[in-house]
Amino acid sequence: MDSDFLTELKNFVNCKKTSSYDGLQQYHGITQHPETKNYIMVIEFAQNRDLHYFLNKTANTLSWIEKLSLLQEISRGLNSIHKNKFIHRDLHSRNVLIEYDGGATIADLGISKPVNELSDNSSIYGVIPNVAPEVLNGGTFTQASDIYSFGMIVWEVISGCRPFYDQLVELMERCWHQDPEKRNFSRSYKSEKRINYLYGELDTLINKAEKGKIKFTDNKGTKISPTEINDQAFYSSRPLTPLISKALTLQSMRLNSNVITDIQMVIM
Secondary structure, three states, X not given: OOHHHHHXXXXXXXXXXXXXXXXXXXXXXXXXXXXXXXXXXXXXXXXXXXXXXXXXXXXXXXXXXXXXXXHHHHHHHHHHHHHOOEEOOOOOHHHEEEOOOOOEEEOOOOOOEEOOOOXXXXXXXXXXXXXXXXXXXXXXXXXXXXXXXXXXXHHHHHOOOOOOOHXXXXXXXXXXXXXXXXXXXXXXXXXXXXXXXXXHHHHHHHHHHHOOOOOOOOOOOOOOOOOOOOOOOOOOOEEOXXXXXXXXXXXXXXXXXXHHHHHHHHHO
């Protein structure tokens, strides 16, 4: 049995220790391909495919309450991963699956790692816009880098119509903060001192919106053009280490060039 297959299965079991309904994609068992003999995970069928596809299909129909509920469900899955002391490390809209009723679950835990396990900096995998800046600069994946990735998902969900409520904008900007420590949404609860409280933040927003305490401009019927797919762009996870190494080398060369120029100016 393939080691990557076993890793994803183990990660899934470890991240589902606390609850059966936890915002993670449901696995129903294991089967084997009759010809290749490769093992295959049997997961719950996602009728609406992934979040990227779903947003393009429903761009003109989702209300703000529905968008907030979608984000809250994704945050529930991320909370489950973080509560069990794991890091997803590859969170983007293609790894969020949408069920027949529009419910969202996080999938693909294949490269997830426990918080206390050292990341292999020589092997970075993902979608560039969703990778936190400190990771692109040679740092390690952390739960804070997952929060950054969630911030990119927030942007993808709300793009096309600007929300007229500062609290949602502040939440998104906090997810994107340059300092990983500022992306901390932890709250003390019973014996758990550090858990992801994004779900609670979004729950508060939804309650206020439902009670009419805050108002968003309703974008139902608004003509929002679906995202055009660029044939040359990468929308799926891929190895990023060669690209990052090349970028860091070019950055170092530019810095050295600037230093040499400064020295030459001083000498002259």
